[in-house]
Amino acid sequence: MDTALVILIDGLIYSSWLFIVAVGLTLIYGVMKILNLAHGSLYAIGAYTSASLVGWYFSTGYFPWAGFALFIGAAILAGMLTGFIIERGLLRFMYGRDEVVMILVTYGILLILEDVIKLLWGVDAYFAYQPYSMLGRIRLSGISFAGYDLSLILVAGLVGFALWYALNQTRQGKLLRAVIHDSEVSQAMGINVSRVFVVTFVIGSALGALAGGLTAPALSVAPGIGIEVIILAFAVVVIGGLGSVGGAAIGSLLVGICRALAVHTYPQLELFVIYGVMAMVLSIRPQGLFVTATARKI
Amino acid sequence: MMLITDTTSRNLWIAMCVFLLMTFIIPNWLGFLTTVALAKGLVVLGLAMLMRTGLVSFGQGLYYCLGGYVVGIAGTQLGITDVIILLAITIISAIMISLLLGLLLCRYREIFFAMLTMAFSMILYGILVKSEVLGSTDGFNIEPASLMGWHPAIESLGTWVYMFTVVLTFLILQCIHRYFKSPLGFTGKAIRENEIRVEYLGISPKKVILLKYVIAAVLASVGGALTAMVAGHVDPEMAFWTTSGEFVFIALLGGITHVAAPIVGAIIFEIIRTFAFDLAPYSWQMILGAALLLIIFFLPNGLWSLLPAQRNGGQL
Amino acid sequence: MVTFAGPKKRRSTVVAILETKGLSKTFGAVTAAADINVVINEGEIVGVIGSNGAGKTTFINMVTGYLKPSEGTILYRNRNITGLSPRQITRVGICRSFQIAQLFPELTALENMAIAFRLLENRRLGGFAPLLTEESVNRAIQELKEYGIEEYSDAVVATLPQGVRKLLDIAMALAGQPALLLLDEPTSGVAVDEKFALMDTVMKAVNRTGAATLFVEHDMEIIERYATRVIAFYDGSIIADAPTAEAMVNPDVKEYIIGAELHRQPEESLDNA
Secondary structure, X not given: OHHHHHHHHHHHHHHHHHHHHHHHHHHHHHHHOOXXXXXXXXXXXXXXXXXXXXXXXXXXXXXXXXXXXXXXXXXXXXXXXXXXXXXXXXXXHOOOOOHHHHHHHHHHHHHHHHHHHHHHHOOOOXXXXXXXXXXXXXXXXXXXXXXXHHHHHHHHHHHHHHHHHHHHHOHHHHHHHHHHHOHHHHHHOOOOHHHHHHHHHHHHHHHHHHHHHHHOOOOOEOOOHHHHHHHHHHHHHHHHOOOOHHHHHHHHHHHHHHHHHHHHHOHHHHHHHHHHHHHHHHHHOOOOOOOOOOOOOO | OOOOOOHHHHHHHHHHHHHHHHOOOOOHXXXXXXXXXXXXXXXXXXXXXXXXXXXXXXXXXXHHHHHHHHHHHHHHHHOOOEHHHHHHHHHHHHHHHHHXXXXXXXXXXXXXXXXXXXXXHHHHHHHHHOOOOOOHHHOEEOOOOEEOOEOOOHHHHHHHHHHHHHHHHHHHHHHHHHHHHOHHHHHHHHHHHOHHHHHHOOOOHHHHHXXXXXXXXXXXXXXXXXXXXXXXXXXXXXXXXXXXXHHHHHHHHHOOOOOOHHHHHHHHHHHHHHHHHHHOOOOHHHHHHHHHHHHHHHOOOOHHHHOHHHHOOOOO | XXXXXXXOOOOOOOOEEEEEEEEEEEEOOEEEEEEEEEEEEOOOEEEEEOOOOOOHHHHHHHHOOOOOOOEEEEEEOOEEOOOOOHHHHHHHOEEEOOOOOOOOOOOEHHHHHHHHHHHHOOOOOOOOOOOOOHHHHHHHHHHHHXXXXXXXXXXXXXXXXXXXXXXXXXXXXXXXXXXXXXXXXXXXXXXXXXXXXXXXXXXXXXXXXXXXXXXXXXXXXXXXXXXXXXXXEEOOEEEEEEXXXXXXXXXXXXXXXXXXXXXXXXXXXXXXX
């Protein structure tokens, strides 16, 4: 029973993290039909921003709890800024191109950003452990979990709720959903699709950076974390369905629990499980578990 | 089959002789670089074949890695070091796996094809990284190659592998050049342009795509095997998605219209990478990224389209 | 292995090339075609008329394997071909052209023609022999000459005017020497003053091969000039199936189709697009 609980909680923690990482990616695809490989770099930028700020802040001895607002807020800001620059400076010239070409464009942006990160922050690893240790440990049914990890579940829930509310209950959200459904028709209906694109990309980037910022205290921030994470986010988004926020939630849950299962039973299968599920879903239901197949317009 | 069918074919023979003569002039590091470039060029050639059919594979690394590991395992576990036998085993494994995966893949197009190929490549990565026996993330070293019982001295191994790679690569280029001009080569282009029309001409696009996928897999595995032989080492990174991304980059860099373009692209790429890495270790990726964007923007047909002969539709 | 060398001459005994029995197609609640019973004989030239949505294209798509019928059977020379894929239908001896010409846009007209010939041949596709040999190129040019478009041989298809594209599309369909040819609006998008020239060329080619031909048309003048028999569709069913003169004076046809046709605006030529 203990193992089951550990698997469940571990799975939930990992799922929460995956959800926050993946939801920005799926949102951007849903609205703009772009599979943004550079999302990994946004994650990394968020992580580095947070890590360096945490490192500086906690050495100043200021009120510790304010540090949380600082490093999370900074990560979000960094993401928004970078996302804005990418969209306005580059992406908007490429709209309308083939989806696969867009993947290559975002791949180019990823390569550029990876080096930008190295130039800004160097290649040494950053450790931002303070917030992590500040939240201590919590005992659940006799097993000790890090408070920080558990709070991720809360944050993921908040993010999910906020997105659901924004997309379904607000006017802006409904406009966004219209564009997700069909950007051409939306434009014909008078929706300023350009503006929707900018806003979406900035929000998506902010979410990616937020994920990175939140993760920074939990592990060492070093070059390459973006490249590792993007492929995981990719798998989640594909499983849940490209463009579906609900799908991202289910996809993260599925991948998170499966991975936790693997880690605690057959650790060699950990990575295999994730990509295996991705391949399986792609083979059986390529549009993902939560997206209805659209007829191909010839 | 005539040896020289047209200008390109003749030029390929000339180029092969030039490369072979260079063996005696160039320094070791350049020979090493060229061997790796030619091997990678073969992978990209297979990818180009798929791209001409309208499909971008983000998972050629799967077979590249497979080729390397087959060579490594055959050497360390079975004691096989003969290049001919190694290549044969590599090709057979690649055919078996690509037939299996290809049967599934040939039903998908566009972004789904790309993602599924990426997923399969990452599956192999995941398996290898967790495999203690195969050295996990470190990989392992492989036994020096031999040819029909003759084991060259370690100092000259690089030279012999270089010459072998040159001959093999150019022979393959000759074949693929003819292939591009054959009905199957044209059918690939036709599928890219209008798959429905091809069906109405009585051909199954899926079968043609499967065939090309298998050929591309074989080429990738041969490239991986050769890389392993010259580098003396294999690791799971060969199956990581960024390796496959590199191959796509080279394909775009060189272009896919001419059979030699992937090779040229690979050589340019390796040269840039080697020098850029020395000169600007924290910016060479940025340079690559910027180059990729510039090519997509301005040179969608790759660097090859800059050559004057191409503009007039002439042969090179 | 089936080959599909069509008959060169019309035989005296009438042989049914195509027969559909109770052919229907529904998409959920929408009935696109209901209980279509048609018999086409060797060498016939049949016009198919009806307003948009009446079921003409659905009928062609079912016969050519693009759609699976919900009910009914399709027989080709007494062989059941219902549900076969377009590829198999082509191999059996039925070819079609398209409303929007389906060509290979980045290749030249010559290459399009050469590919059509080679793919439709009953030979294995493998081998290193080049597609474009002196022989295959000459043959393709000859064929383009038959349609009067050989001057466009080296032009990339994407640059060709609409009329040439339609002719090329039809030429590629006839390249397989089918016994049954289905033309989906062969003159649509073609300038009004070019329509007859196009149909003349097409009919000349059809007579050469002796294929039975079914063509969908909205232009009644074309129907009257070239079709010996007319099948009229309305709302998913056939309301008339008779020799041309008789069908054109059928009261239902006049009310539902011809009347409607006379109110259609002359088609814009797509040549300037």
